[in-house]
Amino acid sequence: xxxxxxxxxxxxxSAIKLIEFAVSLLNEKLKNRIFMYKSVEELHGxxxxxxxxxxxxxxxxxxxxLERFKVLLKEKREIILAxxxxxxxxxxxxxxxxSEMNEELGMGIxxxxxxxxxx
Numbered sequence: 680x681x682x683x684x685x686x687x688x689x690x691x692x693s694a695i696k697l698i699e700f701a702v703s704l705l706n707e708k709l710k711n712r713i714f715m716y717k718s719v720e721e722l723h724g725x726x727x728x729x730x731x732x733x734x735x736x737x738x739x740x741x742x743x744x745l746e747r748f749k750v751l752l753k754e755k756r757e758i759i760l761a762x763x764x765x766x767x768x769x770x771x772x773x774x775x776x777x778s779e780m781n782e783e784l785g786m787g788i789x790x791x792x793x794x795x796x797x798x
Contacts, residue, residue: 682712687716688715
């Protein structure tokens with residue numbers, strides 16, 4: 680799953696310190712996707728009210744939003760479950776980033792396994 684953004688509202692001061700520490704360990708791209716708000720009005724400055732539940736200034740009650748989401752998940756159940764069986768084969772020749780990542784992580788073994796004997 681890819682998160683486009685994480686929005687936090689009304690967090691306790693002690694939790695804010697913990698989150699700030701965790702965020703400091705992230706790369707810049709992920710840091711830019713985390714937002715913390717002190718009030719609902721501040722939240723409305725960044726998020727369209729129509730996407731929020733009624734309890735946070737939107738139109739649709741949270742319970743109804745959850746029910747709609749459950750219905751959507753049931754409709755897409757087979758597609759979602761098929762994601763578990765998905766396999767992506769990436770060739771280093773067609774994707775140079777893979778070989779760069781392997782070098783950085785110290786992964787990858789040079790050579791051939793044609794004569795490898797395993798007991």
